[in-house]
Amino acid sequence: MQLLSEAESWKLFCRTAIPNNVIDNRPPELKVFGEKMVKKCAGLPLAIAVLGGLLSSKKQLPTVWEQVLNKLQVPFSEGNGVDAILSLSFIDLPHNLKSCFLYLGLFPEDWVIPKRELLLLWITEGFIPQQDEQRMEDTAEDYLNELINRNLIQVVAVSINERSKKCRVHDLVRDLCIKKAKKQKLFEIQNNIVHVPSSCSSHPSTKCRRQGIHFGSGGKFDLEMVEFSNSIAKLENLRSLYLEAYPPGMPSFVMNSWLHLSKLQIKGRIPQLPHARQFPPSLTQLTLEETELDYDPMAILEKLQKLLTLRLRKDSYLGEEMQVSAHGFPRLKVIQLFGLNRTRRLNIEKGGMSKLTQLQVFESVLDINGLSKLLLLQKVDVITTSLDHHP
Structure with missing residues (x-):
């Protein structure tokens, strides 16, 4: 420095x-x-x-x-x-900002955090006072700006209108978040799975509401060099998990043993998705990025009964078409399709995604069939792409 x-x-x-x-x-x-x-x-x-x-x-x-x-x-x-x-x-900090600030410690070191993703996470965690959805996002952005003005968050990218677009926290600020969050039993970070202490993995008295596991430096790890210990299955209070890839050979009981896991992000190539019944039962947010799936993931993902937000990002799916069946995604409210360069069609049968309120299409060219059947849809964001849709 x-x-x-x-x-x-x-x-x-x-x-x-x-x-x-x-x-x-x-x-x-x-x-x-x-x-x-x-x-x-x-x-x-x-x-x-x-x-x-x-x-x-x-x-x-x-x-x-x-x-x-x-x-x-x-x-x-x-x-x-x-x-x-x-x-x-x-x-x-005002009381209502403290949890939002401490939550930043869940992100790996030097992680660039998209603003909208952070705001939605704060809202989902219940850190933002209950209002209508747009007002909650505005309030969350006000909270973010307050932390930026206090120089506790660094802006690393801005939009055309000079509003913050991406941000991150200094290593020392993140260390403070982790230390304070552990003390307040908000969450606990373990920097390497092989060093997960028994107090976090096996003692039922552990009260942490969130536990994050970041493999290696900068949140990255080599799957060929890391033995994925079954002790991770004992992290009963795990709420949020970021994986650079899905560890090969991980037993199915590991994921569905995380009864309280609500947010899962998988980045990196994986041979196949787990079956729907193998996903954490309380999962509400799922992000897939660069997973390079060569088959339609919707057949599995649409069966996740509690899923509220789905983000399919760059090269998560390499096929041309995705199909949502009737009654698929019964609770989904937000879907983001970003950088699906090979995908051309999304077919939504009547009754599918019946609770959807937001559709975001970024850097993808999609022909969406069934858009008019989404009766609760309030907001469609399309950026640097064309969107054709048919009833």
């Missing part, structure tokens, strides 16, 4: 802490307290940015800044300044 000079540090602080980046017309004591805090940050960009984000949410009064400085005096003297700033920023 490259350290900033004294002048660069002060410039970053003013830009993040003070509206309009103007401190000269503020009380002189404000600058004194600000300079003291910036000096203690020792040129660390993350510390300065998060400190600035924290102060930007408070009144621009010398007494307020002095209180923040006093809270940081001891940690800075002990060499724990960055952790102290991050912890203080977390404590200062």
Whole structure:
């Protein structure tokens, strides 16, 4: 990490802490307290940015800044300044933002998070107050923007209208999320399956509501080098799982033993999908990406009785046609078809996807038959593609 000079540090602080980046017309004591805090940050960009984000949410009064400085005096003297700033920023978050923030720890290190996916996850987890669907998404985006303004989330891509499109969290921020979430029994992360402690895998007293398992560095792992231990089947409280591929030879009892798993993402080539009865019984969100299935996955996926959101992303299916039968996907509300370059047709029989409210087609050219039979459909998003549909 490259350290900033004294002048660069002060410039970053003013830009993040003070509206309009103007401190000269503020009380002189404000600058004194600000300079003291910036000096203690020792040129660390993350510390300065998060400190600035924290102060930007408070009144621009010398007494307020002095209180923040006093809270940081001891940690800075002990060499724990960055952790102290991050912890203080977390404590200062409004109650309704804390769970949303801690949830970011479930994503692997350096993971680029699509904004819309994150908002939908927050909504599904119950972190957003109950309203109509559009208002809930707007509220979730307000929460995201608040975390961005506090410099707890980094924007890595923006849309044409300069709204955040993708984001990620700094490694140290993610570490804080994991530590605080474990303490609050929100979730627990195990960085390698072979190191899953017995307290998480076999003790019924374990109370964590979510457990995430990220294989290898950056959430990636080589299936030829990792022995998929059956101890994963004992993670009874597992709620969210990201796999870079479906481990070959994994016994069917493993997945359906995760009684509380609600979100599953599989990325990477797999020979075949598990049978519908082998999927976790509480699964509500499923994402497949680059799985390169050569047969229609809908025949299996449409039997998942509790599935609410299905995302078929880049090269998840290599065939030309998909078929949804009558009564298939009885509860599905959102389907996203992204980068299915070889697929040309989606046929939906009457009664199939009867609860669908959102259809998203990105970078795919599809002829969709049966669209007019989706009586609850409220929103269709089509990006960089053409969409032909017939009743």
